[in-house]
Structure formats: C-alpha cells, structure tokens
Amino acid sequence: MNEMTELEWFRSEVPDLDLTxxxxxxxxxxxxxxxxxxxxxxxAGRRVPGRPRRALRLRVGLAGAGLGVAAAVTAAVVTVTxxxxxxxxxxxxxxxxxxVQVLKRAADHAAATPELRPRPGQFMVFESQTMDPVDSNSHxxxxxxxxxxxRKIWLPVEGDATHGVLWSKTLPPKPYPGWPIPPEARQDxxxxxxxxxxxxxxxxxxxxxxxxxxxxxxxxxAKMYQHLYTGLGNGPEADAQAWQNVGGMLSEAxxxxxxxxxxxxxxxxxxxVTTVGRAVDxxxxxxxxxxxxxxxxxxxxxxxFDQKTYRYLGQRSVVTDAEQAGAPIGSVLTNSAQLxxxxxxxxxxxx
Numbered sequence: 001m002n003e004m005t006e007l008e009w010f011r012s013e014v015p016d017l018d019l020t021x022x023x024x025x026x027x028x029x030x031x032x033x034x035x036x037x038x039x040x041x042x043x044a045g046r047r048v049p050g051r052p053r054r055a056l057r058l059r060v061g062l063a064g065a066g067l068g069v070a071a072a073v074t075a076a077v078v079t080v081t082x083x084x085x086x087x088x089x090x091x092x093x094x095x096x097x098x099x100v101q102v103l104k105r106a107a108d109h110a111a112a113t114p115e116l117r118p119r120p121g122q123f124m125v126f127e128s129q130t131m132d133p134v135d136s137n138s139h140x141x142x143x144x145x146x147x148x149x150x151r152k153i154w155l156p157v158e159g160d161a162t163h164g165v166l167w168s169k170t171l172p173p174k175p176y177p178g179w180p181i182p183p184e185a186r187q188d189x190x191x192x193x194x195x196x197x198x199x200x201x202x203x204x205x206x207x208x209x210x211x212x213x214x215x216x217x218x219x220x221x222a223k224m225y226q227h228l229y230t231g232l233g234n235g236p237e238a239d240a241q242a243w244q245n246v247g248g249m250l251s252e253a254x255x256x257x258x259x260x261x262x263x264x265x266x267x268x269x270x271x272x273v274t275t276v277g278r279a280v281d282x283x284x285x286x287x288x289x290x291x292x293x294x295x296x297x298x299x300x301x302x303x304x305f306d307q308k309t310y311r312y313l314g315q316r317s318v319v320t321d322a323e324q325a326g327a328p329i330g331s332v333l334t335n336s337a338q339l340x341x342x343x344x345x346x347x348x349x350x351x
Contacts, residue, residue: 091229091232091233091234093225093226093229093232093234094222095221095222095225095226095266095269096269096271097269098221098265098266098268098269099268099269100267100268100273100274100275100290101268101275102275102288102290102305102310103264103265103267103268103273103290104264104265104268105310106264106305106310106311106312107221107260107261107262107264107265107268108261108310109309109310109311110257110258110260110261110264111257111258111261112309113257113309113311115256115257116254116341116342116343118157118211118254118343119157120157120158120212121157121345122156122157122343122344122345123154123155123156123157123164123343123344123345123346123347124154124155124156124157124210124211124253124254124341124342124343125152125153125154125155125340125341125342125343125344126151126152126153126155126252126253126254126338126340126341127151127152127338127339127340127341127342128150128151128152128153128252128282128314128336128337128338128339129148129149129150129151129171129282129283129336129337129339130148130149130151130282130334130335130336130337131146131147131148131149131174131282131332131334131335131336132146132147132334133145133146133147133176133333133334134146134147134185136182136184136185138182138184141182143179143180143182143184143185144176144179145173145174145175145176145179145181145182145185146173146174146175146176146333147170147173147185148170148171148172148173148174148282149168149169149170149171150168150169150171151166151167151168151169152166152167152168153165153166153167153197153252154166154197154344154347154348155197155210155252156210157210157211157212158210158211158212158213159210159212160198160201160203160208160210161197161198161201162196162197162198162199162200162201163197164196164197164198164347165194165195165196165197165347165348165350166194166195166196166197167192167193167194167348168192168193169190169191169192170188170189170190170191170192171189172186172189173185173186173189176327176333177319177327177328177331178327178328194348194350195350196350204231206227206230206231207245207248209248209249209252209253210253211253211254211255214249214253214254214255214256214259215255215256215259217255217259217262217263218259218262219258219259219261219262220262221261221262221265221266221269222266223262224259224262224263224265224266225266225269225270227266228242228245228246228266228267228270229242236271236272236295237295239270239271239272239292240272240292240293240294240295240301242270243267243270243272243273243292243301244301246263246266246267246270246303247301247303247315249263250263250303250312250315250338251314251315251336251338252338254341267290267303268290270292272292272293273290273291273292274290274291274292275288275289275290275291276289276290276291276300276302276318277289279302279304279316280304281304281313281314281316281335281336281337282314282316282335282336282337283314283337283339284337285304285306285313285314285337286307287304287305287306287307287313288304288305288307289302289303289304289305289316290302290303290305291303291318293320296324297324297325298319298320298321298322298323298324298325299317299318299319299320299321299324299325299333300317300318300320301315301317302315302316302317302318303315304316312338313337313338314335314336314337314338315334315335315336316332316334316335316336317332317333317334317335318330318331318332318333319331319332319333
C-alpha cells in the first residue's frame with residue numbers, strides 16, 4: 001500500500017465533520033463557563049471591600065462527544081476571560097534579572113527570625129498601627145483628615161477573613177495635607193471596638209493570604225514571580241498590580257521563610273521598583289523603603305524594611321505628583337506598621 005493509498009484509506013475511516021455539532025458543543029461549554037462564574041447574588045456575603053478583581057482565563061479543548069477522530073483533529077482551544085470575551089491570548093511572564101538590593105538582602109535574611117508553625121484550627125494574630133485618609137461631609141461641609149488606629153486582628157490559619165476577629169482603638173488623627181482637622185475626627189479618639197474582621201470576602205483563589213494557602217506557594221522565585229502576575233497582562237499597570245499583590249502577602253499575612261524569600265526575590269524583579277531610602281512607618285520606626293509608582297495616581301507605594309535586619313516593618317503611600325494626587329509632593333497619605341505576629345489557639349468571641 002503506497003502512501004497516497006494509505007492516506008485515502010485513513011480519510012475514508014474518518015466520518016464527515018458536522019460543523020453544526022461542533023458549534024453546538026462550543027455553545028454548551030461556553031454556557032457552562034458562564035454559569036460557573038459567581039453571580040452578584042452568590043458573591044454577596046463574601047466580598048472584602050477594596051480588593052481588586054482579576055480576569056479569569058480558562059483554556060478549554062472543544063472536542064465533542066460522538067465526533068470521533070474528526071472532532072479530535074479539529075479540536076480548538078479558546079481563551080475565555082472573566083467577562084466572557086474569547087480570543088485574548090494568555091500572557092506568560094518570565095522573571096527578569098532582579099535588581100533591587102534591599103529586597104535581595106531581605107530574602108537573604110528571611111530565615112534569620114524564629115519560624116512560626118501554626119496548626120490547622122489556630123489563628124494568626126497581627127498587631128499593627130495604621131493611618132488612612134478619610135473624606136468627611138458633615139453639615140454640608142467637606143473635610144479631610146488622616147484617621148489612625150491601633151489594631152489587633154485574629155485571622156484563621158486556613159479560611160477567609162469572615163472567620164476572623166478585629167479589635168481596634170481609635171488614635172488621635174493627623175491633618176490631611178492642606179486641610180484642618182475637623183471636630184468630628186476627634187470624637188471617637190480612645191474608642192475601642194471588637195467585631196468580625198470582614199463581612200465579605202470574595203477574593204479569587206490566587207489572592208488568598210491565609211497561612212495555609214501562602215505556605216503552599218512555590219519557593220522558587222521565578223514561579224513566585226509568575227504567581228504575582230496571575231491574571232495580569234503586560235505593561236506598567238500590570239507591574240503596579242503585581243506590586244500591590246506583594247503588599248497583600250505582607251500586610252496582616254504570614255508565610256514560611258522559604259516562600260517569603262522567594263517573594264522578596266520575585267518582587268525585586270518587578271519592572272519599575274526602586275529603592276527610595278529612608279522611610280518612617282506608622283509607629284515612628286525608621287527603615288529603608290522600596291517603592292513603585294502607580295500609573296496615573298501620582299503616588300508611590302512603599303514597603304519598609306529594617307535597615308539592619310531587613311525585617312518587614314510596614315507600608316506607606318507617598319505623593320510624587322501634586323496635581324494627580326491632590327496633595328503636596330512628599331505627603332504621606334497612608335501608613336502602617338506591623339508590630340507583632342503571633343499564633344493563638346482561638347479568637348475572642350464577638351457578640
């Protein structure tokens with residue numbers, strides 16, 4: 001049997017392709033994808049305010065049952081985003097050479113502190129101080145100030161923030177640059193409260209920051225770099241979001257030293273990240289900061305480290321463009337200080 005005869009014999013064994021069937025199967029699979037996406041009703045009760053959403057990319061092989069060899073030969077791969085728009089190719093992020101020395105030194109020192117080893121059912125406990133801007137409208141008068149808090153939060157070793165508990169105490173406010181402190185800003189100074197840590201938490205799986213999830217992340221910097229860019233494209237906005245993802249894994253979050261070192265090395269490779277030198281956290285501790293400016297915001301997001309031990313201290317946002325940010329250059333608009341991290345067997349009861 002010559003090669004042409006073999007080809008003709010093979011083709012005779014393959015049933016004619018029914019494009020109607022293929023299209024029907026494609027429609028069915030896309031409908032399944034749409035049905036699997038969380039609706040607003042399903043998402044209710046599980047959202048953490050202020051957490052960004054990401055595009056979801058699924059790769060689906062369209063091989064219809066009953067189409068045999070022909071369907072397998074013509075199987076297509078469709079990329080689907082969270083909004084159901086097909087056709088966008090997946091983005092593969094390759095980690096460039098890391099260049100930020102402070103983060104590389106932080107990685108080298110990651111194992112220098114005693115390791116916490118929480119067990120399932122326990123809680124990670126984070127004590128901190130924070131400062132955040134507040135816009136107030138009282139008696140038809142607009143006001144701005146910087147609200148300050150002392151915080152202690154219990155977060156489950158495994159699970160979302162709705163199972164956590166937050167204790168907070170209101171500290172004296174600070175003026176927002178160029179604005180006087182309004183009277184209402186001082187009304188609750190000294191007030192203490194105990195409540196659920198969050199009413200909603202619908203973060204995507206790759207945005208989880210509970211210990212159980214973070215401890216399963218790769219200890220390889222290149223793979224950690226890919227994790228930071230999960231669901232993101234290319235360009236400055238993607239880099240800024242990846243940088244924010246780093247902060248989400250540092251603030252009120254804890255991971256083993258191996259993953260922490262990988263995170264710092266991966267963060268050092270994000271394009272646009274620089275060392276900005278001296279920085280003071282919300283508790284008044286002086287350290288050295290690394291930062292990236294968010295496009296269009298006029299603000300750079302800084303992560304602060306101890307100058308000797310390279311232990312993570314906190315985060316702050318600093319104005320780099322007065323017109324975009326609406327505040328003088330150098331103004332600190334948000335600030336935090338992570339003071340203590342520990343493990344507890346249980347969290348306080350909330351009424």
